[in-house]
Amino acid sequence: MRFVLFDVDGTLLLTGGAGTRALKSALEQTYALPNGISGVRPGGKTDPQIVREVLQRYGGENRFTEENLSFLFPIYLSFLREELTASHNFLVLPGVRELVCTLSRKQDFLLGLATGNLEQGAQMKLERAGLSSFFLFGGYGSDAEDRTDLIRVAIERGHERIAPVRPECVFIVGDTPRDIVHGKEARAQTVAVASGSYSLDALKAYKPDFAVASLDPIEPIVEFLES
Ligand SMILES: [Mg+2]
Incomplete structure (x- = not known):
């Protein structure tokens, strides 16, 4: 898993x-x-x-x-x-819908959230995006002020739902250096995506395990997650 x-x-x-x-x-x-x-x-x-x-x-x-x-x-x-x-400029980013649909159909993947949003705030945003049904658990800004702590909460909730997984089987996907730094601190693998306000080079400087300009196309990401 x-x-x-x-x-x-x-x-x-x-x-x-x-x-x-x-x-x-x-x-x-x-x-x-x-x-x-x-x-x-x-x-x-x-x-x-x-x-x-x-x-x-x-x-x-x-x-x-x-x-x-x-x-x-x-x-x-x-x-x-x-x-x-x-909001007129609300946008689901390229590749997202296809990636979460594809992963959620695979038996050995469980999708969750690791976000600084309050839990209710995250749910509102995902509802507006039509994505809320894909994420089964998460760690939120309402769980911890420190991002490493909320990632640990998310992993713990995943363990409670299914079974303990090894740290190398936990992946953090995020658009900022903080996703990478705190993901590493929580001993997860990190996937950086330059779809937010940081460039691909800026993210690569933090040495994520994998980095892409966008979640579209999804194939390289799926391949990395399955490797
Ligand atoms: Mg972000």
Whole structure:
């Protein structure tokens, strides 16, 4: 059995800015911070980590408390639902549908998520994309602020559902250096895809086990995952 754990933003889909706009509205409403996440590069970071960095930059980290997050995140999710519905530039990335269909038909693959999104946020984005039925388990930003930890949570959930798999049979697919670095830290194999905001060369510098410009065509990726 092999686990293939996908990142969401920049790997499976692009929201057309819906996520950023929703967080901006939520930060404005809860912390009276009008600048959104400007100055904070979100790629590969978890939602709690992004909020912490925004608060460090604009408001003082002492506002980063469990209580404040439990107030902010439901507001963020309600803005996210609206923004996803309204987003004109929402896009499922090339090759994604074909790759997840192909892998999910194979007996020895189990598909999951390893994403910094809150679990509900990830589900909303996947629903909008028509992809939610393919992913049976996952680790999320709502499980851990640290990406390595949420990858470990995802693997653990996969183990609970099926059986323990060897680390070399767990694959992280993502579009940022953080997917690679934290994937390695969790002892998984890493597949980098340059469909987000990093170039193929920039990703290769982090020495992923496999790297592609796009998930289309799917054949080289399937071949690597089966090798
Ligand atoms: Mg990403």
